[in-house]
Amino acid sequence: MPILLNRLISLTAQYGYTVALNIILAKISVNSVLFLWCAKIVGSLLSLPANRQLNRIQNKKTLLISLEIAKAGIFGVMPLLFRHWLLFGLVLLVEIISDVFDGNLTAFVPKVVERENLSRFDASITSVGSISYFVGPLLVGVLQGQPESLLFYIYGLVTFLGGLTLWLLPIVEFESNRRETGLSLLKLDFVQAIRAILSVKGLAAICLVYLLLDNMGTGLDSFEIIFVTKIIGLTAAQYAFSLSFLAVVFLIVSAALAFWRIGLRSQTVFQIGAVIYIxxxxxxxxxxxxxxxxxxxxxxxxxxxxxxxxxxxxxxINIDDENRSQVFILESMLTNILSAVTVFVLGILQNTGLGINLAYWGLVGLTVMVVSIIEIVNRQRT
Structure with missing residues (x-):
């Protein structure tokens, strides 16, 4: 399947690029890392109006290939600007392109996969992502002794090849009845995506719970190295092994879901997953x-x-062609913004003298409390 092949190739470059860029910026200054987060937030905000403009390209195969080639070109240019402020402009473009690409690709899937097989196909994508999550950062470690630019040239080439695999996709056009209005693009797209979610019974509560729990996980992950080494007392080698273990477990779980059809409602499976995640x-x-x-x-x-x-x-399954990609991009945008705020707050709390252990318990406790309230309200309404 071209989509799975593309995800294997392109996500390897995407994960590796993220790790490599963080390492390079951390060597420059703390402010560089801060500017990186700012670029990601602004990029996420701009991804909705950008997708609205690009939705005029109704041939989604052409759109997806063009986005991959554009990102490959940006990876190739980045080494020229490692120590220039224009680098953050390129980071912003990568963020926009990635959000738009991911939203449109996920929205594309129901057009080429039968409805009853969607859940298993999504699990297959997760399996492929697990492999990429392992291989991408591994390349960073293996090539640490080489020039920094080499990694980005490799990731650019890999992304370009990933884009070429999409030529194997059928030509698919999405239905669209959008009309221009006097509202700002961001406000218009935000409102339309929210309305699409609210039109499906129970979907808003599920999306909100997922957003909060995913944000909790991002917060825990942001300072995890400090927690596991100082609080639990693990060595750096043990922590590295645990991350490899996590990648393998992700692969096993997603592979099992790809071959095993769960005989429960999607909402029920989501709730089970939420409890396990907590x-x-x-x-x-x-x-x-x-x-x-x-x-x-x-x-x-x-x-x-x-x-x-x-x-x-x-x-x-439930969102129409016109709004599906926008909903996925809205989800990504809110995730990035909320995650950035959470990471900043956790960092500030530690700077004020609050230990990482207490900060983590506060994050988990607050998240569980809000999620519980959402579930109670949702059950009362249904």
Whole structure:
């Protein structure tokens, strides 16, 4: 399947690019990392109006290929601007292109995959992503002794090849009845995407719960190296092994879902995944042994895979062509913005003297409380 092949190739470059860029900017200054987050936030905000403009290209195959080739070109130019402020402009473009591409590709899937197979196909994409998540950063480690520019040239070439695989896709055009209005593009697209979500019973609550739990996971991940080394007492080698273990578990879980059809409603499976994911956070915070940490990572892989696949499946099935890609991009935009705010707040709390352990418990407790309120209100309405 061309989509799976593209995800394997292109996500390897995407994950590797993210790791390599963070390493380079961390060597320059702390402010560089801060500007990186700012560029990501602005890029996420601009992805909705950008997608609206690009939706005029109704041939989605052409759009997807063009986006991949454009991103490959940006990767190739980045080494020339490593120590120039224009680098953050390129980061912003990569963020916009990635959000628009991911939203349109996920929206494209229901056009080429039968409805009853959507959940398993989404799990297959997750499996491929797990492999890329392992290989991409691995390349960064293997090539650390080489010039920094080499990695970006490699990732540019890999992304270009990933784009070429999409030539194997059929030509698909989306239906669109959009009309220009006097509203700003961002406001218009935001409102339309929200309305599309609200039009499906229970979908808004599920998306909001997923957004909050995913944000909790991002917050835990942002300072995880500090927590596992200082609080749990693991070595850097053990932490590195645990991340490899996590990638393998993600692969196993997603592969199982790709071959095994769950005989439950998507909403029910999502709720099971949410409970398991909360279990991951609690087990990680109480763990003081390496083995317990691995148990928490197992719960992380199971819970996040179930939730993510079910959310994608519900949107793919219930949202029309005109709004589907916008909804996926809105989800990505809100995730990036909320994650950035959470990471900044956690950092500030630590600078004020609050330990990482207490900060983590506060994040998990607040998230679980809000998620519980959403579930209670949603059940009362249904």
């Amino acid at each position: 279990g991951y956070a609690v087990v990680m915070l109480i763990s003081r042994q390496f083995g317990i940490l691995l148990v928490s990572y197992t719960l992380l892989a199971i819970g996040l895979t179930l939730m993510g696949n079910m959310v994608d499946n519900l949107i793919q």
